[in-house]
Amino acid sequence: MKLAGRIGRIKPSPTLAMTAKAKTMKAQGIDVIDFGVGEPDFDTPDDVKEEAIKAIRSGFTKYTAPSGTDELKDAIIEKFKKDNSLEYERSQIIVSCGAKHSLYNIAQVLFEAGDEVIIPSPYWVSYPDQIILNDGIPVFVKTEEKDQFKLKAKALKKHITPRTKAIILNSPSNPTGSAYEIKDLEEIAEIALRHNTYIISDEIYEKIVYDGFRHVSIASLGKELKNLTILVNGVSKSHSMTGWRIGYTAGPKEIITAMSNLQSQSTSNPTSISQKAAVAALKGSDHFVNMMVSEFDKRRRYIVDRLNKMKGVKCLMPQGAFYAFPNVSSYYGKSVNNRKISGSLDLATYLLEEAKIAAVSGDSFGADEFIRFSYATSMENIKKGLDRMEEALGKIK
Secondary structure, eight states: OOOOGGGGGOOOOHHHHHHHHHHHHHHTTOOOEEOOOOSOSSOOOHHHHHHHHHHHHTTOOSOOOTTOOHHHHHHHHHHHHHHHOOOOOGGGEEEESSHHHHHHHHHHHHOOTTOEEEEEESOOTHHHHHHHHTTOEEEEEEOOGGGTTOOOHHHHHHHOOTTEEEEEEESSOTTTOOOOOHHHHHHHHHHHHHHTOEEEEEOTTTTOBOTTOOOOOGGGGOHHHHTTEEEEEESTTTTTOGGGOOEEEEOOHHHHHHHHHHHHTTTOSOOHHHHHHHHHHHHSOSHHHHHHHHHHHHHHHHHHHHHHHSTTOBOOOOSBTTEEOOBOGGGTTEEETTEEEOSHHHHHHHIIIIIOEEOEEGGGGTOTTBEEEEOOSOHHHHHHHHHHHHHHHTTOO
């Protein structure tokens, strides 16, 4: 059988692959602590679940409009107005089956052969593959630890060309947890406006920020910029609703219309029941997310402190999301039990097999010096897992 050539250009999600391997080991009775999964470990709020139950009981179980219900679009519009000082109309909003689906729809309608898309590195694993699947060319711009992994104007200027169609921003970031201040966004915005380049702003972690950081959407910096910005968000991270699969996009009407037409021929509407639940999530108070962020903050401080106390490990304090991204490259070139640690994949595999902890290798994110730890797990698991890690690292010579 000959498969389509495009499928050979991409690889399975490394984060999901590591999680799957950890689950297989757990199914065999092995005590694995999973730092790989990128989802909150809290249950979906009860009031949100109740709305879904009501939807089922009332028979709200049929097709909706392919781009989402007006009720949910109105809740999204109100969210943008309240949280981001942004005004949108229904025709500028589409609801999709998760933020990943939103991003894929954008790539489908925006990119074609020869289009370049700038991606700051480290990056979320799906960005490059979605671009490649749609015949675009990912252009990676390496960011530096000393700059908190943020894209700087000088580096952006070096990589932007007449073929640049878009710049992808992810703030707060997966995998680094870094977040952009207004001054950072203004520098990027100036360049994007000068070159008439779209900005795809992935803001899925906007609610999960620490130390008084205030998230600012780049689209809010001016009307011209808003017209070039495609915002992606959802309820997965903010309301612990990863399995409900609701993401949404706001942007120029022409792009949203194209995405809606595409979606009508691919998935059709997101699940009707999940849409009702998402309305409740967006209209509800911030009590749940504030509670969740408070707990994440305790774990964040603990995990970063412990990692920095380990020999040969250094880790920046993340400003948002729920990931620690330690530099572990001091162990590369060393050996343990007759196996050489040549890079992040070797180290992550060793930690899984030896210490029974699952983390994701940095090469998956375009940054081989690092590995990613999700602290979306209990403090008990974090303490036990880091104890195991420290012992395992001590065996590498």
